[in-house]
Amino acid sequence: MTRLLPDDTLAAVLVRLAPRGIAASRCVCKVWRDIIDARHILRADLLPLSLAGIFIDFRELRYSEFFCRPPPREGLGVRERIDCGVVDHCNGLLLLYDSVANPVMGWEEPLPPRPPPSLGMEYLFEDKYIVFDPATSPHYQVFHVPLVLNSELARKQINPAMVELEWPPSSFVMWVFSSVNGQWEEKAFVRQGPPAGTIAQLTAFQWYDACHAVYWRGALYVQREHHFVIRLSLLDSTYLVIKPPNILQSVRGQHSYLGKSKKGVYYVLMLGNSYRLQVWVLEESRDEYAEWMLEHDVDLQVLLRRLNDRSQAYGPWILQDVNYNEDKHIAIYNDNESTIVDHDFEWNSDDDALDTEDMVDAGNHNGASVLGLHPFKEIVFLSYSISRGFAYHLSTSKLEDIGSIYPKYYREVSSPHRDIQDFFPYTPCWME
Numbered sequence: 001m002t003r004l005l006p007d008d009t010l011a012a013v014l015v016r017l018a019p020r021g022i023a024a025s026r027c028v029c030k031v032w033r034d035i036i037d038a039r040h041i042l043r044a045d046l047l048p049l050s051l052a053g054i055f056i057d058f059r060e061l062r063y064s065e066f067f068c069r070p071p072p073r074e075g076l077g078v079r080e081r082i083d084c085g086v087v088d089h090c091n092g093l094l095l096l097y098d099s100v101a102n103p104v105m106g107w108e109e110p111l112p113p114r115p116p117p118s119l120g121m122e123y124l125f126e127d128k129y130i131v132f133d134p135a136t137s138p139h140y141q142v143f144h145v146p147l148v149l150n151s152e153l154a155r156k157q158i159n160p161a162m163v164e165l166e167w168p169p170s171s172f173v174m175w176v177f178s179s180v181n182g183q184w185e186e187k188a189f190v191r192q193g194p195p196a197g198t199i200a201q202l203t204a205f206q207w208y209d210a211c212h213a214v215y216w217r218g219a220l221y222v223q224r225e226h227h228f229v230i231r232l233s234l235l236d237s238t239y240l241v242i243k244p245p246n247i248l249q250s251v252r253g254q255h256s257y258l259g260k261s262k263k264g265v266y267y268v269l270m271l272g273n274s275y276r277l278q279v280w281v282l283e284e285s286r287d288e289y290a291e292w293m294l295e296h297d298v299d300l301q302v303l304l305r306r307l308n309d310r311s312q313a314y315g316p317w318i319l320q321d322v323n324y325n326e327d328k329h330i331a332i333y334n335d336n337e338s339t340i341v342d343h344d345f346e347w348n349s350d351d352d353a354l355d356t357e358d359m360v361d362a363g364n365h366n367g368a369s370v371l372g373l374h375p376f377k378e379i380v381f382l383s384y385s386i387s388r389g390f391a392y393h394l395s396t397s398k399l400e401d402i403g404s405i406y407p408k409y410y411r412e413v414s415s416p417h418r419d420i421q422d423f424f425p426y427t428p429c430w431m432e
Helices: 007-014 019-025 030-038 152-157 199-203 301-309 327-333
Strands: 053-058 065-068 088-090 093-095 099-102 107-110 125-132 140-147 171-178 183-192 213-216 219-223 229-233 238-242 255-261 264-271 276-286 289-299 368-373 379-384 388-393 398-404 420-426
Touching (some): 053 368, 125 213, 213 255, 238 289, 255 368, 276 379, 301 398, 368 420
Parallel strands (some): 183 238
Antiparallel strands (some): 053 065, 219 229, 229 238, 368 379, 379 388, 388 398
C-alpha cells in the first residue's frame, strides 16, 4: 500500500506526526525510513546529539549530582534532584532504581517488579542497563544482566556443582523489560565463540570497577567481571565474549571504563599509579571477531598536578550541589535556603578565591580516575582526587581544568571513605 502513494505525498503525511510517531514510522519499512531521512522529517535538534553534562553518584550522598557548563539550558529538568542515584543512561533516558525518567521532558515511569530469578541463578548478582534509540523507536528496553560476584559469601552460596561451569553459559538467559507491552520477559542469547572462563575462575578475581554499558549499532556492549566485555546483538539474539586489552592482565591497580565516542566503543584505562591513561578502540571486522586497538597512551601525572596546583574555585563547568539542602545538611547547618542556590550557578572570571575548606580534603582517593567520554568528540573526562574535573583532548593531548566536582560540605556529612561510585555522560533527548 505504501508504494501506491508518491513519495512527496507520503512525506506530507508523515511530517504531520509527532516526533515519537515519526520515529516509530522509520521502523515500518526501508521505504519509509529513506523518505524520513532524506527529507529530515525527524528533527535533529530533538535527538540526543549533544552533551549536556555528567551525572555523578558520590558515596553516601542520596542524590546524583550533575556536573555541567552553566547556565543549564532553559527548561533542563536535571536541576531537580534525581532520587536514589542514576543506575544507567542511554540517549537521554535515565534508568533509576525502579523507574525510567527523561529529566528534560519531566516524566518518570515506574518499572514493574522483575520476576524472581530462575532456579540456579538466585545467587548471582544482576546489573541493570537501559537501551533506547529515539531515531529508530520511541520505546525502550531494560536488561537485567547476570554477574558473578567475587565475595566470600557469594562463593559459599553458589551450588558446588555450578562452580566449574562455563561463564557466561552457551545460552545466556536474562530478564528484559520492554516498554512496548510493559512486561518482563526471559530472553536467551546464544554464545558465539568461547566463554570468559569458569565461575570458579571469575569468583576468584577481585573486581572493583562499576560495570558500564554502551549501546552501539543495534548491540549492547556490557563490561563484566575480569574486565571482559559481552556484545549482546539485539537483532539475532546472539552474544560474543570480547577479551579485554592484554595489559589488564599484567598491570596492577588499574581502573577501567567502557564508553562510547566518535569512533564507536572505547575502553579507557587508568593504570598503575592512576596517572597513566590508555584509550583503546574496538575493531570489529566480522561477527565473531573483535579486537581492542590502542589509540592513546600517556602519563598525565605532571600535567594533572600542575593544573591542580593553580586551580581556581570555579571553572567553565560547575557541580549543581543538589545534595546541599538534603536533610542531614539542614540538620547540621540549619540551612533553609532553596533547593538550588542561584549563586552556585554563576561563574565570574574575576573571582579568584579558592574555597579550600571544601576541597583540600577530598578523602583518601589519590590520583586520577575516569569520569566518562564525550560521546561525539574524542575527549576523556577525568577527576583528580575527587576534587577537580578535567577534560583531556586526545587529538591535541591538551588537558583542561573544567571545574570543581567536590560536593559542598561532603566531608562533614560522610565517612572517611569518600569516593565517586558511578558516573554517566548525559545527552538529553527532547522527544515527547
